[in-house]
Amino acid sequence: MPLQMFTETLKKTLNSKDRKEKLMAAELFLGIVQGLKHRTFVEQNAFWTEMTPRLNEFFNVMDEAEDAWTVAIKSVLYQDSDLRRLWWFIESLITGVKKTTTTNDVVQAFRLRCLLFRRWRYGEIVKRVVAIAWSKLPFSITDSLRNAIACVLRSSTLVRETNATASLVNVDSRFYPETLDETMRKFIEQIPMLKVDNEGTVKSSRSDPTLTSFRERETGRRRSSSPAMSENKM
Incomplete structure (x- = not known):
C-alpha cells in the first residue's frame, strides 16, 4: 500500500545521519500526516503508535535539521482544523518535554x-x-x-x-x-x-x-576601553 511505502521511507530517512536525508524526512512527515486525516482511525492509530517512539528518538539527534522540522510540525499543527486527529503526536511532544533533562x-x-x-x-x-x-x-x-x-x-x-x-x-x-x-x-x-x-x-x-552575566560583559567592555589597555595596544 502507498501509505506503508511512504512510512517505510520515512523510517529510513529518520535513521540516516546525512543532513539532506533529515531534511527530506521533514517533508515526508508533513505530506504523510496531512494525508493521513483521510484514513481510518485504525490506520491513523497504527501509524502514530509505530512512529511516535522513532520521532522522539530522532528529535534528540536532529541537529541542523531543526529549522526544517519546526516548519513541518507547525504546518501540521496549525493548519489542521481538528487536532483530535493528531492527539497521538501532541501527547508525545508533551510527554517528551516533561522527560527531557537540563x-x-x-x-x-x-x-x-x-x-x-x-x-x-x-x-x-x-x-x-x-x-x-x-x-x-x-x-x-x-x-x-x-x-x-x-x-x-x-x-x-x-x-x-x-x-x-x-x-x-x-x-x-x-x-x-x-x-x-x-x-x-x-x-x-x-x-x-x-x-x-x-x-x-x-x-x-x-x-x-x-x-555570561551582564556583569562579566560590562567588565570586559570596561577593560577593553581602559587607558591602560589602549596604551598597551599602541
Missing part, C-alpha cells in the same frame, strides 16, 4: 515552541504546556530554553489579553488562559529561584556554554 535544553525548547497555540479551542493543551513552562523556568540556564518558555507564556497571555472584553461565561474556568497580571506575578515569585550563582552569573550548560 542537558537537552535545545530539544526542550524545540518541543515547547512546537506547542504554541493561540486559539481558544485548544485551551486544555495551552494550560498543560504553560504549566510545564513554569515548572522548567527555575532550572532553565540557557538562552534557547528561556526564550522558548517566554514564548509559551507570551502566547497564553496574548490570547487572554486579546479577548479581554470577551465573555467567558461559556468557557470552563479550567481552560482560562492566564492574564498578564497573573503571569507577571508568577514570574516575580520565580525570580529568587532562578539558577544563578553567588556572583549573579547565569550558569552555563553543554547546550549553550557561552552564556
